[in-house]
Amino acid sequence: MLENQGWTLARRPMGEPSVEDFSLQSVPLKSRVVEGEVLVRNLLLSLDPYMRWRMNDAKSYARPVEIGQVMVGATVSEVLVSEHPGFKPGDTVLGGGGWQEYSILKGETLQKLTGNVPPSTALGVLGSPGFTAYAGLMKIGMPKPGETVVVGAATGPVGSMVGQLAKLAGCRTVAIAGGPEKCALAKEMFGFDAAIDHRASHLGERLAEACPRGIDVYFENIGGRTLDAVLPLLNDFARVPVCGLVSQYNDDGPYEGETRLASLMRDVLIKRLTMRGFIVTDFAEYRDEFLEMAMPLVASGKITHLEDIVDGLDAAPDAFIGLLQGKNKGKLIVRIA
């Protein structure tokens, strides 16, 4: 039987995790690889911010790691034993091997790696981070030539891909990164037009200077104070794909002044909520359709409505003040003449 070392979750961290939250142990593997399974040696393990959430005992889109369980994670692995027709020993595969040396995995969860790119790209630029960048930017952000795209955590695997895809789409790209070194990297390696150090002072002012035409797409990876700086610069109809909130991942819970926005953003992310303000004129094209549908229903009484009619123009301010206080019922109307 293979000796298998792996990192288990020793305890749930409060705030920032510490080494004591993990435990390196000899982790038993099942004695036999059964039909449909593959025994792999894990070659590369991806570490990603989402894992911090998996260490919490909190409802999310994925189950938390249990205490004593091996930490989860994507791996590039080599097949040692295969009881699945799609794989043979020596194959290089992408899978969820976790933080351990060996894993027995269901073949259907694995993907064989081929092509003329290094296998490690399957964990980064061509893997979940790269695809995350693509999906979030192109399908939600929908950048148009000439627009300004601001990217949080811009030198990370997601952010750096977002910046490059946005540049290819003809946008002005602005990086937000931590420290002068990463800012230089963003511009020199990933081709961002400008880079802002979120640790330096006057974040809002410097971001405004870098975005003279405002912000059309903000690819949210960070949350917290960076979002504060971005919000006033968003243009009408800006799109905010919410991909991550790394500055909030270590939060123990609500804290002063952050509570409500932080929990809102967490919900938007975890539940993939769509929040979109609208003004009725945005939907002008549907007006006839609406009237065709609604008019007969109102005429026949199938749709009822309530009016609160106030007599005389003199009464208008009082009525209006009452409206704001919730005093009226139904549609408030002033009868002038």
Next chain:
Amino acid sequence: MLENQGWTLARRPMGEPSVEDFSLQSVPLKSRVVEGEVLVRNLLLSLDPYMRWRMNDAKSYARPVEIGQVMVGATVSEVLVSEHPGFKPGDTVLGGGGWQEYSILKGETLQKLTGNVPPSTALGVLGSPGFTAYAGLMKIGMPKPGETVVVGAATGPVGSMVGQLAKLAGCRTVAIAGGPEKCALAKEMFGFDAAIDHRASHLGERLAEACPRGIDVYFENIGGRTLDAVLPLLNDFARVPVCGLVSQYNDDGPYEGETRLASLMRDVLIKRLTMRGFIVTDFAEYRDEFLEMAMPLVASGKITHLEDIVDGLDAAPDAFIGLLQGKNKGKLIVRIA
């Protein structure tokens, strides 16, 4: 020349407006109706929450009313003199006559009222409020049969229409309204399945009881503490059309604990932002498309990427902690074997 009385904005209110913020004056009309214009006697004036914002000197989707200017508003009016081919004296029209007895308006901004419904419906159920309800619910909320739709300000002209449209769409409808009388009205007149008084205590608990399968569509008219109660009950993929934030309209500015969420919601509304969380698996159908596009660009170096490779499984926790602290650059990978 006509004697024309009208309400002008006397001063900008701080918080709740008072009567002293308005001034009833003799408002001069232009001496002559020129080509394309129509002189009308205003019959009905609509009062709506949005007007509160127009009294502030704040950037929004519409210009603020100036001090000394007649308050704006939609009217049902009778044509007295027409220099526009589309209208003749005696016609009943919908227009933006404002808070005054007579107005001279451009014909192109007017809509002739016909049909077998009372003209007042053009300001309510068949006017902007009704159409607002339709557009917000059907085009953003997209209710499906069996879903739960929660409606703020449920007995108002917008909310009452939302509730009825949602019911017609086969949904469970839950009203949020102020006081027991409005709650009774919501159920008896507008057919809501349940109604919650937002002034009573334990709002969250009572809302949870009324929504045993969670909330799929929250039609936001209120903001503030009602939104707090709604957020934890939103189901995955819930839609939140943000139509109004009446509880925030009187705000003078940011205040303790409200600051960030309030300003976020204001932006979502005014700028019609789309906020939508996502997880990469939501976009599985686009994965091949992505790989076809990205792989050659990575292979040719047109897309560059950065990897931070850490040696040894032992180093994983430290590397992971560093990741959360922003210490790494590029895609963090642990080389295990």
